[in-house]
Amino acid sequence: GQQLNQSPQSMFIQEGEDVSMNCTSSSIFNTWLWYKQDPGEGPVLLIALYKAGELTSNGRLTAQFGITRKDSFLNISASIPSDVGIYFCAGQPPGSARQLTFGSGTQLTVLP
Amino acid sequence: GAGVSQSPSNKVTEKGKDVELRCDPISGHTALYWYRQSLGQGLEFLIYFQGNSAPDKSGLPSDRFSAERTGGSVSTLTIQRTQQEDSAVYLCASSDSNQPQHFGDGTRLSIL
Numbered sequence: 001g002q003q004l005n006q007s008p009q010s011m012f013i014q015e016g017e018d019v020s021m022n023c024t025s026s027s028i029f030n031t032w033l034w035y036k037q038d039p040g041e042g043p044v045l046l047i048a049l050y051k052a053g054e055l056t057s058n059g060r061l062t063a064q065f066g067i068t069r070k071d072s073f074l075n076i077s078a079s080i081p082s083d084v085g086i087y088f089c090a091g092q093p094p095g096s097a098r099q100l101t102f103g104s105g106t107q108l109t110v111l112p
Numbered sequence: 113g114a115g116v117s118q119s120p121s122n123k124v125t126e127k128g129k130d131v132e133l134r135c136d137p138i139s140g141h142t143a144l145y146w147y148r149q150s151l152g153q154g155l156e157f158l159i160y161f162q163g164n165s166a167p168d169k170s171g172l173p174s175d176r177f178s179a180e181r182t183g184g185s186v187s188t189l190t191i192q193r194t195q196q197e198d199s200a201v202y203l204c205a206s207s208d209s210n211q212p213q214h215f216g217d218g219t220r221l222s223i224l
Contacts, residue, residue, distance in 0.1 A: 033212055042203050042215030102154035
């Protein structure tokens with residue numbers, strides 16, 4: 001089956017710093033999604049990417065759909081304490097299958 | 113509420129018992145998905161319902177797992193003869209057409 005490699009597994013940063021995390025795949029995806037999950041809650045959609053090369057921003061978050069369709073990155077600028085959580089990338093393959101393949105997550109800790 | 117609703121939020125049961133987990137999708141969403149999240153891991157696809165089509169059961173780990181979706185709305189995931197390795201958070205998501213999936217807060221299942 002398809003595998004998503006997400007890195008880094010965890011990050012400790014100072015408040016105000018910028019953060020970058022990425023996902024790579026062994027096969028292509030038609031859609032890349034980035035979710036954030038807080039403890040005890042379900043993942044919440046941050047950004048959706050539908051086109052190779054697409055660069056999309058949502059406030060302090062910026063994500064890109066890699067031109068090869070096998071990778072994506074998420075940047076968070078000027079981190080704040082509420083950015084703490086687990087960030088997941090997810091990809092949707094070509095064809096009729098609708099289920100998402102998820103990365104293993106990046107645990108982000110923001111230090112004051 | 114406006115979001116995906118799952119119940120119960122927590123379930124503790126003895127090994128060998130059957131459990132039923134419920135998902136109320138967002139009203140009007142035609143697609144419904146079940147995922148499993150083990151501790152510290154990403155989400156693992158289980159099953160997908162789309163309208164009146166036959167469900168995609170390709171992610172179910174064994175024949176002890178089954179799911180139904182009645183009337184194109186509420187879904188129930190059933191695990192028979194539970195095992196300790198079934199302990200996880202079970203997440204439900206729904207989506208409309210080709211839109212991104214929106215998740216509930218999950219059911220945390222613990223098998224003693």
